[in-house]
Amino acid sequence: MAEKTAPDTGRVRGNLPPLELYVPEPRYRPGDVVDYSHLPVPPAGQLGRPDENCPASETWPMTTDMIRVLDEEDRAVGPWNPGLDAETLRRMLRTMALTRAFDDRMYRGQRQGKTSFYMKCTGEEAISVAHAHALAHDDMVFPTYRQQGILISRGYPLVEMVNQIYSNRADKLKGRQLPVMYSAKDYGFFSISGNLATQYPQAVGWAMASAIKGDTRIATAFVGEGSSAEGDFHAAMTFAAVYNAPVVLNVVNNQWAISSFSGFAGAERTTFAARAAGYGIAGLRVDGNDALAVYAASRWAADRARANQGPTLIEHFTYRAEGHSTSDDPSAYRSAQEREEWPLGDPIMRLKKHLIALGEWSEAQQEAMDRELVEQVKVATKEAEKNGVLGHGLHHPFHTMFEDVFEELPWHLEEQAAQAIREREIKWPEWKGEGA
Amino acid sequence: MTEENALSLHDAPTRSMNMIEAINDALDIMMARDPDIVILGEDVGYFGGVFRATAGLQKRYGRNRVFDSPINECGIVGAAVGMAAYGLRPVPEIQFADYIYPGLDQLVSEAARMRYRSAGEFTSPITIRSPFGGGIFGGQTHSQSPEAMFTHVAGLKTVIPATPHDAKGLLIAAIEDNDPVIFFEPKRIYNGPFDGYYDKPSRTWKGHPGSLVPEGYYKIPLGKARIVREGAALTVLSYGTMVHVAEAVLAEKGIDAEIIDLRTLVPLDMATVEKSVEKTGKCLVIHEATRTSGFGAELVTLVQERCFYHLEAPVERVTGFDTPYPHSLEWAYFPGPVRIGEAVDRLMKE
Ligand SMILES: Cc1ncc(C[n+]2csc(CCOP(=O)(O)OP(=O)(O)O)c2C)c(N)n1
Numbered sequence: 001m002a003e004k005t006a007p008d009t010g011r012v013r014g015n016l017p018p019l020e021l022y023v024p025e026p027r028y029r030p031g032d033v034v035d036y037s038h039l040p041v042p043p044a045g046q047l048g049r050p051d052e053n054c055p056a057s058e059t060w061p062m063t064t065d066m067i068r069v070l071d072e073e074d075r076a077v078g079p080w081n082p083g084l085d086a087e088t089l090r091r092m093l094r095t096m097a098l099t100r101a102f103d104d105r106m107y108r109g110q111r112q113g114k115t116s117f118y119m120k121c122t123g124e125e126a127i128s129v130a131h132a133h134a135l136a137h138d139d140m141v142f143p144t145y146r147q148q149g150i151l152i153s154r155g156y157p158l159v160e161m162v163n164q165i166y167s168n169r170a171d172k173l174k175g176r177q178l179p180v181m182y183s184a185k186d187y188g189f190f191s192i193s194g195n196l197a198t199q200y201p202q203a204v205g206w207a208m209a210s211a212i213k214g215d216t217r218i219a220t221a222f223v224g225e226g227s228s229a230e231g232d233f234h235a236a237m238t239f240a241a242v243y244n245a246p247v248v249l250n251v252v253n254n255q256w257a258i259s260s261f262s263g264f265a266g267a268e269r270t271t272f273a274a275r276a277a278g279y280g281i282a283g284l285r286v287d288g289n290d291a292l293a294v295y296a297a298s299r300w301a302a303d304r305a306r307a308n309q310g311p312t313l314i315e316h317f318t319y320r321a322e323g324h325s326t327s328d329d330p331s332a333y334r335s336a337q338e339r340e341e342w343p344l345g346d347p348i349m350r351l352k353k354h355l356i357a358l359g360e361w362s363e364a365q366q367e368a369m370d371r372e373l374v375e376q377v378k379v380a381t382k383e384a385e386k387n388g389v390l391g392h393g394l395h396h397p398f399h400t401m402f403e404d405v406f407e408e409l410p411w412h413l414e415e416q417a418a419q420a421i422r423e424r425e426i427k428w429p430e431w432k433g434e435g436a
Numbered sequence: 437m438t439e440e441n442a443l444s445l446h447d448a449p450t451r452s453m454n455m456i457e458a459i460n461d462a463l464d465i466m467m468a469r470d471p472d473i474v475i476l477g478e479d480v481g482y483f484g485g486v487f488r489a490t491a492g493l494q495k496r497y498g499r500n501r502v503f504d505s506p507i508n509e510c511g512i513v514g515a516a517v518g519m520a521a522y523g524l525r526p527v528p529e530i531q532f533a534d535y536i537y538p539g540l541d542q543l544v545s546e547a548a549r550m551r552y553r554s555a556g557e558f559t560s561p562i563t564i565r566s567p568f569g570g571g572i573f574g575g576q577t578h579s580q581s582p583e584a585m586f587t588h589v590a591g592l593k594t595v596i597p598a599t600p601h602d603a604k605g606l607l608i609a610a611i612e613d614n615d616p617v618i619f620f621e622p623k624r625i626y627n628g629p630f631d632g633y634y635d636k637p638s639r640t641w642k643g644h645p646g647s648l649v650p651e652g653y654y655k656i657p658l659g660k661a662r663i664v665r666e667g668a669a670l671t672v673l674s675y676g677t678m679v680h681v682a683e684a685v686l687a688e689k690g691i692d693a694e695i696i697d698l699r700t701l702v703p704l705d706m707a708t709v710e711k712s713v714e715k716t717g718k719c720l721v722i723h724e725a726t727r728t729s730g731f732g733a734e735l736v737t738l739v740q741e742r743c744f745y746h747l748e749a750p751v752e753r754v755t756g757f758d759t760p761y762p763h764s765l766e767w768a769y770f771p772g773p774v775r776i777g778e779a780v781d782r783l784m785k786e
Pocket of ligand 1: 146194195196223224225226227228252254256257258320324
């Protein structure tokens with residue numbers, strides 16, 4: 001018997017029940033009947049809209065509720081209605097539809113072996129497109145891989161996007177990045193990282209730099225709800241709060257992170273927007289399938305940042321309608337009904353119906369537009385294919401593999417480049433590509 | 437630094453400084469020259485850093501350019517990456533190299549690859565300063581030498597000065613460099629060169645030729661080693677604190693060794709190394725960091741690959757042990773005159 005060494009604190013264990021570990025489990029698995037009645041969808045137009053310069057705490061009630069503008073009758077209602085003109089609404093609708101048409105074509109391109117990988121943003125088009133429309137064109141966006149709608153909104157050439165996806169000889173990123181990891185500095189679109197959430201503190205740093213320089217541009221950043229569990233998210237929130245950075249931090253809550261539901265990022269305890277309160281910054285939770293609500297919230301936060309009132313965290317509540325990527329099969333882990341029953345609808349359909357209700361659009365126009373967009377994407381794809389598709393030889397010269405590691409090529413990389421080129425002559429003697 | 441520059445340096449009036457003063461001087465000069473330079477880090481602002489390297493800078497350049505940060509290395513490095521993307525030149529301080537790990541992903545996956553992945557659209561001209569190395573009874577978390585982790589990463593440059601003169605010139609070059617640079621400051625020699633005998637009174641920099649720091653702006657190019665002492669019998673490759681320990685030990689042993697202070701590990705001045713080993717036929721590598729997969733392994737391999745026919749003895753390395761840094765047994769861990777002496781004896785017997 002060991003001597004009793006620990007001091008007796010007087011606490012008695014008695015007949016306490018054994019502790020239990022809680023492991024979250026989504027409500028529905030494949031084959032289950034989906035019932036979304038547990039999910040509160042507040043009526044549109046109910047929430048008040050505080051002044052953009054209000055104290056952060058005034059927004060906190062909005063972090064557990066949901067900002068919605070489009071109602072059941074397809075009208076725009078309430079204080080968050082941004083009052084956009086029909087022209088802007090049609091432009092947003094068109095860009096959202098173009099994003100979807102682009103996704104569909106690229107997805108097929110991957111299935112046809114033209115590239116290794118693709119990621120769709122089906123059902124999330126309103127978030128990137130309406131957000132981009134709410135910003136100044138030169139604000140810097142730090143995106144993840146599901147915000148292709150921002151590039152498309154800002155008029156980045158589709159051909160360049162396809163070149164990147166095909167990693168061909170015209171790819172501005174020289175075939176170095178995974179498909180969809182675009183970079184377009186001139187379009188205010190930061191280079192995408194495959195390491196999730198790293199862009200979050202970077203966006204805050206960019207915004208701090210803008211403030212240091214007395215600039216008027218702001219930064220915005222995106223992260224998935226799954227990745228909001230990364231330390232980078234919290235580093236960014238702390239920095240944004242401490243320095244009152246002119247930044248808008250968006251969390252796209254599309255319910256799933258590959259096969260892990262949002263509960264594994266803490267969604268069962270509170271909303272993602274509610275995390276704003278702990279940092280003392282403004283927070284908004286918005287219906288991410290409502291383009292007008294997304295626009296209104298993004299505009300509110302951007303104006304607030306530009307007025308030196310600091311950061312805002314926005315949770316866009318939405319649903320990832322498709323698989324995570326071309327490498328994923330969602331039917332293996334979730335009920336197919338989830339998508340069908342999603343109570344917030346399809347963002348493109350909702351905006352379309354709104355424009356029709358306004359008398360500014362028609363089903364016939366929509367059909368004609370969709371046909372036109374399919375054609376537009378097809379033309380861009382054909383154009384890009386002239387520069388090659390992945391794995392068919394039309395890539396950048398071998399020497400480029402060693403460039404841009406540093407500003408100047410050091411001796412060891414020069415030696416390694418010579419080796420790669422020497423190997424080429426042995427492996428592919430028929431090689432006729434340009435350059436080294 | 438071209439030969440011409442090196443000569444003209446001697447014309448500039450010099451001032452005797454310790455390494456901290458030289459680093460502070462470099463930061464001061466660069467902040468005055470370039471309004472895009474900002475300094476952030478824990479305690480760097482009002483207080484001037486726990487080692488006082490940034491003392492006085494906030495007062496001179498304002499809180500917009502020199503400011504304290506949260507205790508959040510991921511945030512410090514991540515924000516610096518964003519600032520650099522904007523067009524600034526951040527010079528963040530990581531209080532101790534041991535604390536760089538929470539910021540490691542931002543360094544390795546982001547800063548190091550930004551130029552490559554964006555094909556030059558975005559770059560990370562960041563200089564991360566951090567005191568490193570042991571010999572001050574700093575225990576496990578204030579003593580590590582993690583340089584090999586960074587040399588292993590494509591896209592990072594790693595710089596380690598051994599004298600105040602070099603610290604200033606190398607830091608200026610690092611700040612002007614358009615790539616991310618890890619600037620490790622051997623804290624054991626902040627205040628004076630160190631001969632490896634911890635139980636003897638330590639010296640200050642006063643009177644050491646390396647402490648004569650030219651006034652004003654000058655650069656020591658990254659990728660250029662310094663021949664500390666010429667010799668014909670043995671080439672010694674080292675950097676940081678160990679340069680001084682090597683110097684003391686070899687002088688004591690009366691061996692005509694050529695001692696090379698590498699100054700930058702990436703880019704590495706292999707030409708100088710090769711030339712020396714071809715002359716001496718023997719090579720000893722010395723570093724403080726743990727042995728397995730340390731930078732010494734790289735140096736030994738390079739010498740073996742490129743100088744094999746000139747070698748008269750196996751290339752040796754003297755390093756720290758493969759344990760976490762021990763507090764009370766620090767002086768059993770630290771590679772000093774005994775460990776180096778044995779290796780030298782083995783080499784000279786061949
Ligand atoms: C640091 C890191 N860990 C893991 C991964 C692998 N990974 C890629 S996407 C993904 C899920 C991300 O989910 P979420 O953030 O919710 O975004 P979503 O894909 O739903 O838009 C994971 C785990 C990664 N890319 N980076």
